[in-house]
Amino acid sequence: MRGTDETSGSLFSYVDLEARIPARHPLRKIRQVVNDALASLDAEFEALYTDFGRPSIAPERLIRASLLQILFSVRSERQLMEQMQYNLLFRWFVGLGIDDQVWVPTVFTKNRDRLLTTEMSRKVMAAILAHREVAPLLSDEHFSVDGTLVKAWASMKSFQPKAEGAPPEEDGPGDPHEHDTPAKDQPAQSEPETEPMPRATHQHRNAEVDFRGEKRSNATHVSTTDPEARLYKKSPGTGATLCFMGHALMENRCGLIVQGDLTQADGHAERRAALDMIHRHSPGSTRRLTLGADKGYDAAGFVADLRKACVTPHVAQKSRYSAIDGRTTRHKRYSQSIKHRKRIEEAFGWAKTVGGAAQTMYRGLERVRSRFILTMAANNLARLPRLLAT
Structure with a gap:
């Protein structure tokens, strides 16, 4: 018998959100770990809020929503609030009931910025790693380190000469001191007009700019969009970007x-x-630690500092003038560290393709740092269901 295609709204729903989530869904294990970690931070949250005034968004829900945004590659808070209106999985993970009102995006962002500082993001990551099921997975002796560039939320057009009278800033070591390109034979594109055209007759347009032949460096220029971003390139043959x-x-x-x-x-x-990071993670450790790294860390001063801290530098050797000698390379663990250190690129790859860290949506060093640390914590959470299952 053919069913009828009729829609009739139900006045009441008797199915709980918990029953609608599949029993083997990966978010179930992630939510359990996150809830236990946030419960251990209850005293930290209590110290941040006063006993009077209008209640704010619960910090636990703010952090769950921020982690959810990273895990599901939601590009903005406005889109996150929109999806929480109709996505029952999102409501269940954050802790909202099916009839609870979703927050206004601007209210959510203001509350989040006050809560998720660098220190709080580090505490969230530490609480997740200290979970009773996660802690046995960690090694407390062998580590690897690496860095990656995070593109700033600022265009190259915003990299303008500093105002007259501003103190010059020296370029950091390894910075591209001056970025200039031979001028073209053809004339440069015209500069954007200083006075905007009336909207009734002309459409507003982002004018083109030709940077050929112009010398720019961090010592003489600064971004008007994000003054804390720096012009830098990590490898030769690539273009410098604000990052x-x-x-x-x-x-x-x-x-x-x-x-x-x-x-x-x-x-x-x-x-x-x-x-x-190694001092913050293992302050005053009595064990002999190892630290794997690529050739960019093969510097005499850095290797000496590691040895003073009782850390064996398992750093990949440069072809010439390497600070790593046979005292380190003759051991079997050195080759193992060189092999395992490459796995850190998987975390950076996940953060940039899924977590939105290829180009940050935030401005200012503090906000970008707190978001980056939370993205690294979300990367750990994404791997936990499979690790704990095995």
Whole structure:
């Protein structure tokens, strides 16, 4: 018998959201770990809020929603709020009932910016790693470190000469000091007009700009969109872009990220961040640690600092003038570290293709750093269902 195609709205629903989520859905394990981690941070959340005034969005729900945005590649908070209107899976994960009202996007972003600072993002990551099911997966002796560029939310057109009287800023080591290209034979494109045309007669358009022959550096120019972004290129043969530099410290057993950081881009940022992260993760460790890294970390000063901190530098050797000698390379664990360190690129690849870290949507070093660390925590969560199942 053929069924009828008729729509009749139900006045009441007697099916709970919990029953609508498949029993083997990966988000069930992720939600359990996140809820336990947030419960351990209850005292931290309590200290951030006063006992009077209008109630804000619960910090637990803010963090769950932010993690959900990263895990499902939702590009904006407005789109996230829109999907939470009709996506029962999103409502269940965040903790909203089927009849609960979704927040206004601007209210959500303002509450999130006040809560998710760099320190809070680090505490969330640490609480997840300290979970009773996650902690046994971690190695406490063998680590790897690397860095990646995070494109800033600023175009090259915003990289303008500094105002007269502003103190000059020296380029960081390894910065492209001057970026100039031989001028073309053809004349440059005209500059955008200073006075906008009336909308009634002309359509507003982002004018083209020709940068050929113009010398620009961090010492003489600054971005008007994000002044903390720096013009930098990590490898020869590539173009310099306005960016930040993200850093990650990975344990070598399961490849989980245990520390994250983000700094302004310069030639020494990776090595400085590596020392900060290893000291932050294992302060005053009595065990002999190992740290794998690529050739960019093969510098005499960095290797000496690691040895002083009782960390064996398993750094890939340069072809000439390497600071790593036979004392390190003759051991079997050196070759193992060189092999395992490449897995950190998987976390960076996931963060850029899924987590939205290829180009940040935020401005300012503090906001971009807190988001990058939370993205590294989300990368760990995405891998946990399979790791815990095995």
